[in-house]
Amino acid sequence: MDQGMMIRKARKQLKLSLKDFSEDNLSYSLLSTIEKGKTTLTRQKALMLYKKFIYFSWEKKVFPEADFEDLLTDNQEYLLLKKAHELCFTLDQSSDKICLEAAKDNIYAAREIELSLLSYYIIKYTSDAIEDSYYKQKLNYYYESLDYLKKTINSRNIFEYQATLSLCVDLAYRCERVQGLIDKYEELIAITENLSLKVHPNVYYNISLFYKRIRNFELSLKYLELYKGSLSYLSLREHAEIKLIEASLLSETGHLDKAIMTLDRLSNDVHDQGLESLELLSYVNYLNKVYVSYAFRDIDLIRSKICKAESLIENKHYEEKKFDMICSNISHGLIMINELEKAESYLKLALENSMSTRNSLVIIDESLDFLIDLDRTVFLFDILHDIKVNELDMYLSNKYYKIIIRLLSSYEEKKYPKRLKELMEV
DSSP states (O other): HHHHHHHHHHHHHTTTHHHHHBBBBBBBBHHHHHHSSSSSSOHHHHHHHHHHHHHHHHHHHHOOOOOOOHHHHOOOOHHHHHHHHHHHHHHHOOOHHHHHHHHHHHHHHHHHOOOOOOHHHHHHHHHHSSSSHHOOOOOOOOHHHHHHTTTTTTTTHHHHHHHHHHHHHHHHHHHHHHHHHHHHHHHHHHHHHTTTTOOHHHHHHHHHHHHHHHHHHHHHHOOOOHHHHHSSOOOOOHHHHHHHHHHHHHHHTHHHHHHHHHHHHHHHHHHHOOOOHHHHHHHHHHHHHHHHOOOOOOOOHHHHHHHHHHHOOOOOSGGGHHHHHHHHHHHHHHHHHHOOOHHHHHHHHHHHHHHHHSHHHHHHOOOOOOOHTTTOOTHHHHHHHOOOOSSSOOOHHHHHHHHHHHHHSSOOOOOOHHHHHHHOOO
């Protein structure tokens, strides 16, 4: 098979048109003549084509039959990338750690010659197979790639910088390095502005969430405002989701009245538009903000919001992943109107459906005084015992130990329950 036919076959395997495959240095017309055998393929164009084939193969998870060894048999970059690519596809089938390490070595050898987007995609793919103990090392690899790319950053390859940075988010959360991630994102803003380009709205949004994660609510609110200002259009649903975050941040920064006003307006807006799941969230967030701030207000208004929330739940107007916090917040409302048995039922339902350790600890922390007053804390011991404390980040581990201390202080030392003594030993 000649080169032109091979290229056409590989492109078809990837289900790409000539237009999809073309770019400034590899035009539609040039590709067409190469495939038809009317133009001789140069070594430079062959390497460009090979990189594009691999890029699309990782995106589409298809391994095309593309081989340019006749032209590139002595090209070190081609040989290294080809070997890494083949090893990673072998890893896909076998999860062989030896293959993983070999692929990684080839990727970084190739990167020393010329950084390419391919390395990001292969690293992203293979990094999923590395154990937890490698998270910090993986994050450092990404940061090295960012520093390398920054040396030659321009308006055409800045998307590579942003794409790589997005791969760091989960790793930074796992490694408790969110501040370092914020620094990288703020650096991206500076780079973008220096290139006279518009900062992508999602950059502001991500930084807002990162600051919220490390409980710097003032800066989180600042970047949320920048996000809103950078958008040309917002659907009602997007607008509502932003308002929920905004209300949370306003409450955390001491602007409870503004937070409650925001939620009241939001509940009216989404009710009129039939967005029931968001209407439910506006009610339960209101209950939570009033409860945690000890700003107990109109009892009839609180009861009204609970009734509306329960009606929406009964009709299944909620997202499963938020059901735990919804139940927890309704329990807060019930505590405020002194319906304690029902509040306890909702609290247990929240913990039974908890989506994460973080949620469980937040739910317990916010409701612990209520449970201590009722002398109903025993059921918490099993939940707390199952939590792997050594895997928690600093914020959550502090919350966990504070809960244990508060539980201890609620009992006389000689009357500590057996399960609580076990938690003390852990």
